[in-house]
Amino acid sequence: MSKLLLKGAEVVNPGNNEIKQQDILIEDEEIAKIASNIKVEDVKKMDLSNKLIVPGLIDMHVHLREPGFEHKETIATGTQAAAKGGFTSVACMPNTNPVLDKETLIEGLNQKIAEDAVVNVYPIGAITKGSQGKELAEIGSMSQAGIVAVSDDGNAVMNSEIMRLALKYAGDFDLPVISHCEDENLSGDGVVHEGYYSTVTGLDPIPASSEEVMVARDIALARETNNPVHIAHISTKGAVQLVRDAKKQGIPVTCEATPHHFSLTDQAITSFSTATKVHPPLRSKEDVQAIKEGLEDGTIDVIATDHAPHATEEKDVEYDYAPFGISGLETAIALINTELVETGVLSWPQAVEKLTTNPASILGLDEGKLKEGAVANLSVIDPDYKWEVKPKDFVSKGKNTPFADEELKGQNIMTVVNGEIVYNNK
Structure with missing residues (x-):
């Protein structure tokens, strides 16, 4: 022993x-x-x-890129980064190639996880086939294969009836729906937050309303179906207030914020560094303050990294052409300490709750505890x-x-x- x-x-x-x-x-x-x-x-x-010493941290929003994009990340390298960052468990998004939208793909991924992962990995299945937003994926059979949630993260489910059906169907299997809240018609070809700095830089803007109208829609659908929706990477003041009001009404909605969305404002884009290009974009100072207030008062349940690694040559291009995303697993703890704990926004126990107890509860995991046995x-x-x-x-x-x-x-x-x-x- x-x-x-x-x-x-x-x-x-x-x-x-x-x-x-x-x-x-x-x-x-x-x-x-x-x-x-x-x-x-x-x-x-x-x-x-x-x-x-804290309970093993859980990151419920990472992109491990495998299968299909192993030049960006693999299960081996991604879970090693997670271990370095303090995460003992991660939930991986399905926007791989092929998209994780059926039982056989989940089973294949689980085999690779068993071989290569150094931390616990929980797959998330797609909401729709190919994450195209047109037809529900095989949620029931994927549930049997071990997914812990469904999401089309990276793509919005623009069809409201499809999203309503997804909430009802996923609810039958006790699976949360993780929503990428973005009205793609409002976002268009935008790459940064619409505001003063988008005007200064001339970069195409994404309005805050593109997030907020979809958060409002999904809250309405969660209320109607009484099935839980989890808002991924919340980033605007209006969206935080919508969730706050929904919780007061007893609507089953939870949400997460990323370290970069409470650490940086859209002023960072003036460097034109593509490392600042994220989806949703870095927002205004007012939005960042609202994220911190949402974390402090419990409106925001979870801190998740949205770890989105890319190959160096993919980011080393003009701003418009670079992919969205930050590699976040290895800086998360430092940013939480620097931006939240040291400034009095959260105590360590409160921060750890958003990294352990709460994500475990949302995903239905028996984790996030420090107790005998x-x-x-x-x-x-x-x-x-x-x-x-x-x-x-x-x-x-x-x-x-x-x-x-x-x-x-x-x-x-x-x-x-x-x-x-x-x-x-x-």
Whole structure:
């Protein structure tokens, strides 16, 4: 029996909003004991004084790119990046090639996951065939193959009747529908947020209304069907308010925000760096403040990276022609610490709740807990660690980050998955 004793860390319990200095004893795959000053023989000990131990982080929105786009990322490299970032579980989006829209493709992906993944990976199936928005995908059979949600992320389901049917059908299998809220007619060929900086740069704009009208539609459909909808990568003040009001009415809606949408404003696009090109776009200062307020008051349930790696040559083009996306797994903890915890927007237990308990609840996963008898999935964070972002050092194939050369504070230093240390930078 393998044993590991983690000594002297500050254990973060998101359930009761407390941080307490305790030891954690891991035996094989389980957390055997959590207590002060554990004494045990024949065990590997690690001193984690002044570090935080948190439940294994869950990122419910990543793009692992495999199958079909292995030049951008693979299950192997993507999950190694997740482990480095402190994530013990990720849910991967279906916009691969082919699109994950049927049972056989999910089964094939699960085989690859079993072979190559170093963290837990949960597939998300497409809402519609080919994510084309025209005909429902094989949601029932994909559910049997192990998907945890459905989404056409990257594409909006523009047909409201299709979306209504998706909510009803997915609800029969207890699957949440993750919505990419965008009216593509309003977005057009836009690449940045419509506002002062789109005018200054001359780049084609995307209005805030393109997100907000679809958030309003999906809330209406969730109310009508009484089936849950989860709003991906919420980014505007109006959208946050719509979700806030819907929750007060008891409508089953949840949402997530990304680190880049609470860390950067659209002023960043004035550099014309394609690392700032994301979907939805970086928004105004007012929108960023609304995201932080939504995180603080609980309107926004989850922090998810929307990790979207691209090959360097794909981003090294003119702004209009570059793909949307940021490689986010390896900078998430630092941005959460720097932008939210250090500024008093969230405590560590509150931030961890949005990275563990809440995504686990939405996806129906028995994860995100630090308790005796639970599977030993945990992360160790050094909140005081200062480091400079060097994309060349990313484990991910995607080096596309707007935070290059910035100094951030806070970093994951160790990740344990199913009792095994899969990343260690202690």
